[in-house]
Amino acid sequence: MSRTIDITLTVNGESVAATVPSRINLVDFLRNTLQLTGSHVGCEHGVCGACTLTVNGETVRGCLMLAVQADGADVQTVEGLADSGRSAALQAAFTRRNALQCGFCTPGMLASAIGYIDAGGAPDRKAIREHISGNYCRCTGYQSIVDAICDLIEEARA
Amino acid sequence: MKAPDFDYLRPANLADAIALLVQHDGDAMPLAGGQSLMPMMNFRVAAPGALVDLVDVAELRGVTVEDATLRIGAMTRYVDLMNDNDVCKAAPLIGMALPHVAHDAIRNRGTLGGSLALADAAAEMPAVMLVLDAAFEIAGPGGTRIIKADKFFLGHYETALAEDELITAIHIPVATPDHSFGFHELTQRHGDYALAGVAVSRTNSTYRCAFFGVADRALRVAELEAALSDGSDIADALHHLSAIDFADDTKANAATRQRLAGVALTRAIEGMQT
Numbered sequence: 170m171s172r173t174i175d176i177t178l179t180v181n182g183e184s185v186a187a188t189v190p191s192r193i194n195l196v197d198f199l200r201n202t203l204q205l206t207g208s209h210v211g212c213e214h215g216v217c218g219a220c221t222l223t224v225n226g227e228t229v230r231g232c233l234m235l236a237v238q239a240d241g242a243d244v245q246t247v248e249g250l251a252d253s254g255r256s257a258a259l260q261a262a263f264t265r266r267n268a269l270q271c272g273f274c275t276p277g278m279l280a281s282a283i284g285y286i287d288a289g290g291a292p293d294r295k296a297i298r299e300h301i302s303g304n305y306c307r308c309t310g311y312q313s314i315v316d317a318i319c320d321l322i323e324e325a326r327a
Numbered sequence: 328m329k330a331p332d333f334d335y336l337r338p339a340n341l342a343d344a345i346a347l348l349v350q351h352d353g354d355a356m357p358l359a360g361g362q363s364l365m366p367m368m369n370f371r372v373a374a375p376g377a378l379v380d381l382v383d384v385a386e387l388r389g390v391t392v393e394d395a396t397l398r399i400g401a402m403t404r405y406v407d408l409m410n411d412n413d414v415c416k417a418a419p420l421i422g423m424a425l426p427h428v429a430h431d432a433i434r435n436r437g438t439l440g441g442s443l444a445l446a447d448a449a450a451e452m453p454a455v456m457l458v459l460d461a462a463f464e465i466a467g468p469g470g471t472r473i474i475k476a477d478k479f480f481l482g483h484y485e486t487a488l489a490e491d492e493l494i495t496a497i498h499i500p501v502a503t504p505d506h507s508f509g510f511h512e513l514t515q516r517h518g519d520y521a522l523a524g525v526a527v528s529r530t531n532s533t534y535r536c537a538f539f540g541v542a543d544r545a546l547r548v549a550e551l552e553a554a555l556s557d558g559s560d561i562a563d564a565l566h567h568l569s570a571i572d573f574a575d576d577t578k579a580n581a582a583t584r585q586r587l588a589g590v591a592l593t594r595a596i597e598g599m600q601t
Binding site: 172174190191192194197213214215218221227228229230232233234235237238281284285298299300302303 | 328329330331332333334335361362365366369370378380382406429430431432433435436516517518
């Protein structure tokens with residue numbers, strides 16, 4: 170019975186080939202096999218948003234996608250967001266607004282926020298709140314997170 | 328938790344997908360977007376011996392409008408429906424309901440066919456399909472058949488679909504200018520499963536209302552629709568909600584759900600759009 174599968178994918182711009190068990194989800198593969206521990210694992214059923222990452226330019230839940238389903242895909246994690254400078258301004262806004270406390274939700278928050286900003290989202294607190302409603306912050310630091318995202322969009326438009 | 332082990336199979340076409348389901352005799356599950364199946368496997372509520380990933384099956388893709396029928400391939404993702412002007416014009420109710428289905432990251436993978444085949448009692452799309460009088464195209468080892476939405480949903484996670492059958496497409500009559508639609512749901516957090524929700528259509532003065540999150544499946548209440556269609560005030564028609572066998576659980580008891588269903592209906596009708 171062949172319960173391992175060969176995959177090749179691009180992770181943060183680098184080509185990766187691996188043999189993975191069919192049952193391994195994408196975020197576990199990234200963390201445990203590739204040692205990219207920036208994406209966090211919280212609820213493992215798609216509710217908390219801590220594992221949110223980007224696949225082929227779209228945000229997805231890393232716990233609700235199998236590694237084998239990422240065969241051929243272009244994956245970007247928070248490490249890639251940081252190294253490429255793509256999240257630099259957002260990270261600076263998070264720091265300025267004190268939008269992280271324990272930091273557990275931050276990688277998923279950054280991925281979700283970039284999804285919102287890239288889609289041309291407005292500096293509208295209600296819309297931002299709705300967009301990040303799929304990401305839990307158990308420190309309940311939502312106000313500052315909304316502030317940071319809002320600031321960045323307003324600055325870009327100014 | 329993590330999913331138990333399984334064989335991952337990726338058929339290239341519909342015939343191969345059906346053949347794999349037949350071959351596994353109930354031990355294989357089709358994988359569409361996986362946004363409900365993966366959590367169920369991680370919880371070990373579902374433990375199929377094999378997953379048949381439908382991602383490469385071209386027959387399950389594509390959206391067309393022909394002869395006043397909108398045909399949506401079962402593997403069409405929510406995000407693609409939301410961004411498709413033809414869909415939102417032909418079936419405005421779908422466009423109204425989709426922003427309430429989970430979150431961005433889930434809608435980027437979740438599919439219409441997957442949600443309907445799962446038939447979660449609190450999901451939005453089964454109710455939308457009941458209101459739109461949709462029909463589902465189903466393929467199995469014996470060929471294809473069409474089943475109307477009102478004969479499809481039998482209970483929570485229970486449908487008229489056999490283990491070796493797949494929904495291939497969804498057929499929806501195209502809305503005309505005399506149709507108007509309403510949608511409202513009440514949740515603990517935006518995007519969560521509804522504690523009570525309703526989809527509504529009005530054609531001339533005839534109402535169709537399908538509730539979700541309130542009982543073991545999405546359902547319509549004939550007496551309520553008749554009262555609204557006869558011109559009854561919403562408040563006077565709400566007592567007909569007692570025909571529903573309301574769910575009673577840790578999130579809301581039956582009395583609360585009945586009250587919330589009434590609130591959702593009132594807001595949906597007040598906010599109706601053509």
